[in-house]
Amino acid sequence: MQNGSEITMIYTNFREIDKAGRIVISKDIRRHLNINAGDVLQINADDSCITIKKAEEKCVFCNSVEGLIPFEGKFICAACLERLKQS
Numbered sequence: 320m321q322n323g324s325e326i327t328m329i330y331t332n333f334r335e336i337d338k339a340g341r342i343v344i345s346k347d348i349r350r351h352l353n354i355n356a357g358d359v360l361q362i363n364a365d366d367s368c369i370t371i372k373k374a375e376e377k378c379v380f381c382n383s384v385e386g387l388i389p390f391e392g393k394f395i396c397a398a399c400l401e402r403l404k405q406s
């Protein structure tokens with residue numbers, strides 16, 4: 320945008336959670352955030368809010384987001400690293 324101002328589109332959806340605890344993230348939000356099937360989402364909760372964020376950092380082998388170790392601009396999780404060492 321001009322003169323440094325930027326308009327941020329805010330997406331608001333109301334969705335019913337199903338018995339298994341699943342919700343649908345609408346196509347417009349998925350497209351906006353480039354979220355595709357198989358992507359890992361990081362879900363955080365505090366006393367009143369849940370935030371869902373696309374996990375930018377994940378293991379290149381198993382998509383885990385825990386125990387990540389950076390390597391050559393990618394990430395590998397401790398479990399996969401251990402398996403690599405043993406193979």
Ligand SMILES: [Zn+2]
Binds near residue numbers: 383400
């Ligand atoms: Zn892994």
